Amino acid sequence: MNKYALFLGCTTPTKVLQYEVASRWVCKYFGIELIDIKDFVCCGMNQVNLSIETGLLMAAMNLALAETRGLNILTLCAACTGALAEAIERLEDKATRDEVNEKLRDIRLEYKGKVKVKHISRVLYEDIGVEKIKREVKRDLSGLRVAPHYGCHYLKPRSAFEEFEKPDNPKTLHELISATGAHPIEYETLGLCCGGKAFPVSEDLAHSLVQKKLDDFMNKEVDAMVLQCQTCYLMYSDQQKKIDEEYSKYNLPILLYPQLLGLALNANPIKELGLGLHRISPDKILAKIT
Amino acid sequence: MNKIKKILELKNPVSISELDPNFKSEVIAHPDARGLAACFSCGTCSAGCPIHEVFSEYSPKKLAKMVRLGMRKQVLSSPYIWYCATCHNCEQRCPQNVSFFNVLNVLKNMAAKEGYAPSAWVEQTKQVVKTGIVFPTEENWIKKREELSLPSLKEDHPKLKKIIELTGVNKIKPRVDKE
Numbered sequence: 001m002n003k004y005a006l007f008l009g010c011t012t013p014t015k016v017l018q019y020e021v022a023s024r025w026v027c028k029y030f031g032i033e034l035i036d037i038k039d040f041v042c043c044g045m046n047q048v049n050l051s052i053e054t055g056l057l058m059a060a061m062n063l064a065l066a067e068t069r070g071l072n073i074l075t076l077c078a079a080c081t082g083a084l085a086e087a088i089e090r091l092e093d094k095a096t097r098d099e100v101n102e103k104l105r106d107i108r109l110e111y112k113g114k115v116k117v118k119h120i121s122r123v124l125y126e127d128i129g130v131e132k133i134k135r136e137v138k139r140d141l142s143g144l145r146v147a148p149h150y151g152c153h154y155l156k157p158r159s160a161f162e163e164f165e166k167p168d169n170p171k172t173l174h175e176l177i178s179a180t181g182a183h184p185i186e187y188e189t190l191g192l193c194c195g196g197k198a199f200p201v202s203e204d205l206a207h208s209l210v211q212k213k214l215d216d217f218m219n220k221e222v223d224a225m226v227l228q229c230q231t232c233y234l235m236y237s238d239q240q241k242k243i244d245e246e247y248s249k250y251n252l253p254i255l256l257y258p259q260l261l262g263l264a265l266n267a268n269p270i271k272e273l274g275l276g277l278h279r280i281s282p283d284k285i286l287a288k289i290t
Numbered sequence: 291m292n293k294i295k296k297i298l299e300l301k302n303p304v305s306i307s308e309l310d311p312n313f314k315s316e317v318i319a320h321p322d323a324r325g326l327a328a329c330f331s332c333g334t335c336s337a338g339c340p341i342h343e344v345f346s347e348y349s350p351k352k353l354a355k356m357v358r359l360g361m362r363k364q365v366l367s368s369p370y371i372w373y374c375a376t377c378h379n380c381e382q383r384c385p386q387n388v389s390f391f392n393v394l395n396v397l398k399n400m401a402a403k404e405g406y407a408p409s410a411w412v413e414q415t416k417q418v419v420k421t422g423i424v425f426p427t428e429e430n431w432i433k434k435r436e437e438l439s440l441p442s443l444k445e446d447h448p449k450l451k452k453i454i455e456l457t458g459v460n461k462i463k464p465r466v467d468k469e
Contacts, residue, residue, distance in 0.1 A: 011421035013443055014431045021438055038444040041422040049411045050402045051373070051459040052322060058418075062452060079376075103456050109447040157391075160342055180404050193340045193377035200410035200448035201372045208344040209375070274438070 002127050003067040004074035004118070007084070009230070010042050012076050016230035018274025019143040021259035023120055025074055025272045029136075029265055030128050039065050045153075045268065060089030060100045063117075064109040072116040074123055078229035079197070082153025084117040084196075085160035100145075119154055121228045121257055122164060125172045133179040138266040141181035143288040144261070147182045148173040149213075149236070151194050151229035157174035176257060177226055180264035184226075189216040196231035198236050199239075210239050214250050224253040224285050241279050246251045253282045263289060309360035317357050317400070322392040329354050334392050335380035342371050346375045352381050352391045357397070366401040372408050402462050409464035419454050422447035 012019050027034050044058030063084065066073050075081040091097045091113055101110050119125070124133065155167040166171055168191065177184040192213050195206030214236070219224075227233050237254040245249050262273040263286075269275040275282050302456065317323045335350035336342045342349050348370045356365050374394050381389035401407065413423045421427055427445050435442065454460055 004300065008443075011437070014428070017434055017438060017440065020440060024440075025304055036441050039447070039449065041450045042418050045376075046411065046414050047418065047422060049398050050407055050415055050462050051457055052392075052395050054415075054454060054457045054459040057453050057457060058450070061450065071460050082378075087357055101455055106456065107452050114350055132331055139326070148412065152375075152377040156382055158378075160383050165361075167378075191379075193375045193379075195340070198341060198373055198375040199371075201408050203334070203463070205341055205373060206375075207304050212344070255328050269393075284373055 002031065002123070003033040003035065004123065005037050005040075005069065005071040007040055007043070007062065007066075007073045007075045007080055007117075009075070009077040009080040009155075011234065012230045016233055018259065018277040019076055019230050019233065019256045020270065021274040022132065022256060022267075025258050025267055026124070026145060026258040026261050026265070027074075027120070027169065029267075030124070030132075032074070032123060032127065035069065035071060037069065038063055038123065041176075041253060043080040043083040044076075044087070045079045048083075054222075055083065056087055056090060056096075057100060057103055059084050060091060060104060060111045061107070062110060063087060063091070063115045064104055064111040067111060067115045068109070072118065073120050075117060076153030076229075077231065078119065078153040081117060081119040082156065083179045086157055087141050088113075088117060089157075089160055093099065104176060119228065121154070121173060121176060121181060121185070125262070126164075128247070129169045130179040131177050133176070133261065137179070137181055137264045139264055140290045141264050141289070142183070144182040144224045144285060145185055145221055146177060146182050147187055147217055147220075147222050147230055148177055148190070149194070149225055150190075151232050154228060166287065173226070173257065177260065180260055182260060182264075183225075185222060186233060187216055187220065189213045192233040194229075194232040196235045197237065198244065207239060207243055210235050211243055214240060214243075214252060218249070221286060222252065224255050224282070226255050226257055228257045230256070253280050253281065253285050255285070258271070295375055304359065304361065308363070310362040311360050313360045313362040313365075314358050317393070317396060318465055320427055321394045322389070323396040324355060325386070325388040326357065326393050328386040328388060329358070331355055331390050332385060334383050334385060335388075338379040338383045340377060340379070341375050350394070354388075354390065354393070355396070359392075365397060369407050369408075371401060372398050372411075399451055403462060406465045407462055412464040413421070415454070415462070419451045419460055422450050
């Protein structure tokens, strides 16, 4: 039995609940047990801006909370994945770990260096496997052409993920999409960042990045984008909506991967995959599934 | 001749008297920025930077060079150092294995201490101390979570507050831009 501590992060459980709902459903379907740890806090990714030390401490606090329970971590957010994986790397150094543990002692925690962090897509890819997913598919998604978007922190820093993925030529999400029967398209701006981490400081710059990718899909007959991070989701969905107020040219539905997988597995789109919560209606996609 | 003259009219000349010769060593002394010593200004970082592509004034290569020239005030007070989208392309592609992503974080940390942090990040840190996440508690999502039968979230995180206060990051004040 696969068992993980579920790391929700900040944005998924408050603003993109459909990702959480669909992820929990998919994990349950495949017998992946998820343990909720109420004491988990923000991964520390954004705090690094003001203090690298604080960001590392916050990540270490979360790692220690999982380690105390003897669990590895399953993440939904790409940025949490990157931040925690980077912290694990840094904490392999004993001097750094000792320094961090000295502070964690104040809150009666210690990180010994035994936790692994895996994004939900990686868990599906490695623990379940595309062959098993293919065998479980119940609905025909072959009419769907979707654009995969990986999320920078699912792939980088390279040192944290190189045994699993190639940042310049990633394949896992393409394969996971193909396993559902949908068709993942190839496109030029595949590696382009969503701009989510620049958004709080400069909305205009972030919008430029969103627009660039969405423009790349024009005339490519793309039915939807398939993502694996709620920050990317908010950028391509809610910010697309905002950009479209002016141009109204995109109207591109955005799905999180567990939702696409759930559709293939015949989950209830509203109750089990949260598709009623989308800012851009996914009805066009549902109409193409038989 | 006019063309040459035009080239020679510098837009923002670097004034040697304003340079801080110790700035580079100060930055490189931080373990996260040590790699900067190996930078040979090839510009691969800027070439692969998505923010540079849409806003050329933001340039990792240029910032690295400014640090090495000792342009302390210009670097730390620059609003541009906060524009990074954290995609890691710069460090991933650097032929010298410089992690400009980490160098930039060191610069941002220094800038924050000197009062140049954007309010967005200062507010987030204040928020994290209160709720454990970067957002305030909202009735709206509490209700939605109930409707979807999702477990409630813990709203109070005294342990996090304690370790954040140990680092002093909660005392950082946001930048005040003068008119």
